[in-house]
Amino acid sequence: MIADKMKALVKNSSAIRAMFEEGKIMAAKYGAENVYDFSLGNPNVPAPVQVKEAIIEEAEKEDPIVLHGYMSNAGYEDVRQAVAESINKKFDTAFSAKNIIMTVGAAGGLNVILKTLLNPGDEVIAIAPYFGEYNSYVSNFDGKLVVVSPNTETFQPNLTELEEKLTARTKAVIVNSPNNPTGVIYSEETIQAMAEILRKKQKEFGTDIYLISDEPYRELAYDGAEVPYLTKYYENAIIGYSFSKSLSLPGERIGYLVIPGEAADSEDVISAAGTATRILGYVNAPSLMQKAVAKCLDAQADVPYYDRNREDLYNGLKEMGFECIKPQGAFYLFMKSPVADEKVFCEAAKKQHILIVPGSSFACPGYVRIAYCVAHETIINSMPGFKALAEEFLG
């Protein structure tokens, strides 16, 4: 018999992943070119050529005992230093190797920091719409996820509600900008206002409230939009980064945490995060991939590729009469479902071989997420299907 907790988790398993699995079955049945799979944030842009070069160079030149061996649980010292310097150069910060913990992707990083911080019953706030996996990550450590409801006007966080929901048990707030699923970038004003609220509440409760920034989409920003670097606005900010999207390496599971020296109990948090990396069974981030990404810290994500998808998808859908938020970043378009129960719409889309994810997976029912990290022809070829849906639902 499997664990009781797992029974519910398997049953309510990720709608996104279920769709991804279904997409593979449909592709086998109808031909991959006849299925428009917008379900998963799995980049269709190949990794930059530097990644391939770095992998081959490391395999050919590095001592295999070093390249494939154990290092400190937090990662290779030289890799961590290179990451710190790269952040410092980009954001005018002052990190060093000790502030960086290499992680098994952002998912690994979030689990490490939550394991590090949470006592059972501690509250973690997420701002809807949010990546549904946060539910599981917080539950892994018996924390309580508290949801700030979506502001469907702008999809900037509802700060009044955030303030109301902060309590003496709030250990952390998770933010994700550019946002999955909306593509919205939290503005500098938002971040400044949020930091002020957090500081006020810390003072009121005599607690530390960590602001955990989940930022796999940092580099994917359009029209020159700026994504504020949170450690510059709030002392207790912790960054969870992933190379999954920027370097198109989601399967490799490589990312890092940044734990600034200014954060409360910084040394304890850093030390515990290394221990948590080991105890959770990650042991360390994959070694060859650590060395490879350290050589690709200046590689560019193919933003123009996603931008073309964004424009063509957004304009196409708008023209048909769908109500969409124009994404400022990431590679997701959040569209209002033309029927209140967006699951009905997703099922109808499936009949057009279009796979999209219900907004309820992101605590925002009534919307659907369209992941446009696909081939450009998928966008183009899906248009007749969306057109048929428009005719069916918008009349």
Add this chain to the structure above:
Amino acid sequence: MIADKMKALVKNSSAIRAMFEEGKIMAAKYGAENVYDFSLGNPNVPAPVQVKEAIIEEAEKEDPIVLHGYMSNAGYEDVRQAVAESINKKFDTAFSAKNIIMTVGAAGGLNVILKTLLNPGDEVIAIAPYFGEYNSYVSNFDGKLVVVSPNTETFQPNLTELEEKLTARTKAVIVNSPNNPTGVIYSEETIQAMAEILRKKQKEFGTDIYLISDEPYRELAYDGAEVPYLTKYYENAIIGYSFSKSLSLPGERIGYLVIPGEAADSEDVISAAGTATRILGYVNAPSLMQKAVAKCLDAQADVPYYDRNREDLYNGLKEMGFECIKPQGAFYLFMKSPVADEKVFCEAAKKQHILIVPGSSFACPGYVRIAYCVAHETIINSMPGFKALAEEFLG
């Protein structure tokens, strides 16, 4: 403030890892050649050349979108099928892709299966001496680790005590053979007797008791010793394998679980293990490394290299008068401490620049573990230090 649970974990953090970190500091201070670091199971044998060839071939020829992309949480279908077929060929079993879950090393695999199975308060039995990380892995899911005390005669499991400690709350028994830290291989008689006890107790309690076999050292067996494949002896056996030691890839975090169709609730366990892989933040085993190991399933571990270390270390220490168990497998030698408190002996060894791990880290005080997966010259050059210890402690 970090979590209360983490405070204790950081404080009592792995003595092995603490020693490894200390070894790096000592190496910087005294020169690597003057420090004899026997602390960690970090192979000094390079990965077989096939690994390098496979990495380069995959990087050069495979579509990067496939090579570095998301796949099912359980791993690439073709990799899982190749692993299943390789096991079938070696052990005359009948597994297919569906029985295999690719994992982030054996540590990842153990966490996945424990997350899958354990309700809070469920008991998991470990047989001392055992790898101390099992404490953390079981505690991650609020299980209760129950320890069978060591049989210091043969270091085969104490089966009488095992039988006594099995209760209606026992969800699993973890075994590890070839054993870390003793190097002992559990004999076929032991396994058969253990399977009978487990079957009897399952019937008595009306429960399922899973036998989890943690086997990173499977291929490291000397003098032609056979390591029984547990699924052939017991229906509810689940295998946790790692390529860390056989292919010298500990930093890469690559392994797999085998969940046989005969195991109780097999389909639920398989499905939940896939979900657990995602939820625990692994998401999937590193993708390039999955593809690489699939091409190296017939590569040979360099057993003769370790065997020479084993012979020279064992014979050297015996000659000095130390009491040792001759390892049948793995790359650890378990030596009786010449003083009751083996930590005193480990501290004295450190003065000789010899780093070894107290047996209390393995729930077997009075012994020390010497990891001989080191350069052969480390063995040779450490002998004067061990000789000095012999003179100090054995007179």
